[in-house]
Amino acid sequence: MEEFRFIDLEVHTAFENMAIDEAVMLSMKDGNAPPTLRLYRWNPSAVSIGTFQGMTDEVDVGFCDSRGIDYIRRITGGGAVYHDFEGEVTYSIIMPKGHRLAPSDILESYRLLCGGIVKALEHLGIEGEFKPINDVDVYGKKVSGNAMTRRHGCVLQHGTTLLDLDVNLMFTILKVPQEKISDKMIADVKERVTSIRDILGRDVHIDELQVALKNGFSDALDIELSPGKLSDEEQDTAARLAQEKYPSRAWNFSR
Amino acid sequence: MHESSYKIPGGKFVKIKLEISLGKIVDVKILGDFFLHPEETLQKIEDSLVGSTAVETTIENAISRILTESDATLIGATARDIAKTIIMAWNVT
Numbered sequence: 575m576e577e578f579r580f581i582d583l584e585v586h587t588a589f590e591n592m593a594i595d596e597a598v599m600l601s602m603k604d605g606n607a608p609p610t611l612r613l614y615r616w617n618p619s620a621v622s623i624g625t626f627q628g629m630t631d632e633v634d635v636g637f638c639d640s641r642g643i644d645y646i647r648r649i650t651g652g653g654a655v656y657h658d659f660e661g662e663v664t665y666s667i668i669m670p671k672g673h674r675l676a677p678s679d680i681l682e683s684y685r686l687l688c689g690g691i692v693k694a695l696e697h698l699g700i701e702g703e704f705k706p707i708n709d710v711d712v713y714g715k716k717v718s719g720n721a722m723t724r725r726h727g728c729v730l731q732h733g734t735t736l737l738d739l740d741v742n743l744m745f746t747i748l749k750v751p752q753e754k755i756s757d758k759m760i761a762d763v764k765e766r767v768t769s770i771r772d773i774l775g776r777d778v779h780i781d782e783l784q785v786a787l788k789n790g791f792s793d794a795l796d797i798e799l800s801p802g803k804l805s806d807e808e809q810d811t812a813a814r815l816a817q818e819k820y821p822s823r824a825w826n827f828s829r
Numbered sequence: 830m831h832e833s834s835y836k837i838p839g840g841k842f843v844k845i846k847l848e849i850s851l852g853k854i855v856d857v858k859i860l861g862d863f864f865l866h867p868e869e870t871l872q873k874i875e876d877s878l879v880g881s882t883a884v885e886t887t888i889e890n891a892i893s894r895i896l897t898e899s900d901a902t903l904i905g906a907t908a909r910d911i912a913k914t915i916i917m918a919w920n921v922t
Binding site: 624625626627628631649650651652653654680681707708721722723724725829 | 865868
């Protein structure tokens with residue numbers, strides 16, 4: 575079975591998390607990093623926006639500042655995601671272009687990699703399905719959002735799986751015109767989004783999701799996860815990106 | 830500045846921010862939760878639209894041309910959707 579380096583659940587700031595993902599790509603481009611799967615959480619809690627979104631269009635930056643919630647632009651497209659420290663686990667999977675798990679057809683690529691989430695849900699006793707373009711749904715409600723980029727000679731996909739969900743907080747962080755926050759709209763979102771705790775109706779521990787994701791990706795993608803860590807080169811690059819690029823206004827407010 | 834938003838049926842969300850002078854685009858920003866590979870193509874599209882007039886098909890063709898030249902893949906939106914949203918912004922007074 576093919577081996578992937580596995581960097582098991584770590585906790586980082588938003589800036590470190592996005593910096594590490596990019597640092598792995600940059601090392602892989604030079605042939606210095608193996609295909610890699612990471613699991614991570616965000617502390618402080620943070621909101622990430624898609625690379626083509628406008629920060630102030632999507633995020634109530636003032637509210638985030640007042641609550642110590644970080645905000646960051648991703649290098650991947652897609653939408654705004656609130657990464658609650660207690661309420662979700664993020665994964666990233668990175669491999670060289672041309673890898674068998676990175677077909678040139680992008681929708682097919684999402685379907686393949688999101689198979690890891692579907693399988694993880696199965697491990698938790700939940701029947702999920704890939705919902706094109708980039709979601710995983712359970713009975714028609716989104717529980718996981720995913721986003722991919724192809725650059726630096728690599729394919730990176732990262733995504734969130736919701737363990738818990740606070741719709742009111744999500745609405746406060748994500749900028750929706752006040753007049754639109756009606757009870758109806760909140761009800762509508764509850765109809766469209768769900769979480770593992772909601773589905774199972776119990777206090778699922780974050781460790782359970784962590785193990786399910788690990789086994790889900792390993793099973794679905796037929797890969798052997800070999801525990802590993804970042805190389806010195808990756809750590810240096812990540813430290814630089816986490817300091818210079820990802821917290822910068824030039825990056826985060828570029829749109 | 831002119832702004833418009835369009836939720837593409839069965840697709841993603843596109844938002845346009847447009848500066849116009851003397852009937853031509855001076856600056857355009859295309860925002861949204863769509864996917865575009867390679868991502869740098871969006872900047873090229875925005876640059877190529879400077880000087881365009883309010884003709885939807887011309888704008889659509891210009892976007893399509895850059896997509897082809899850049900061997901780019903746009904997912905969740907089409908050149909036509911973006912052109913349509915630009916014209917929507919243009920018509921906002």
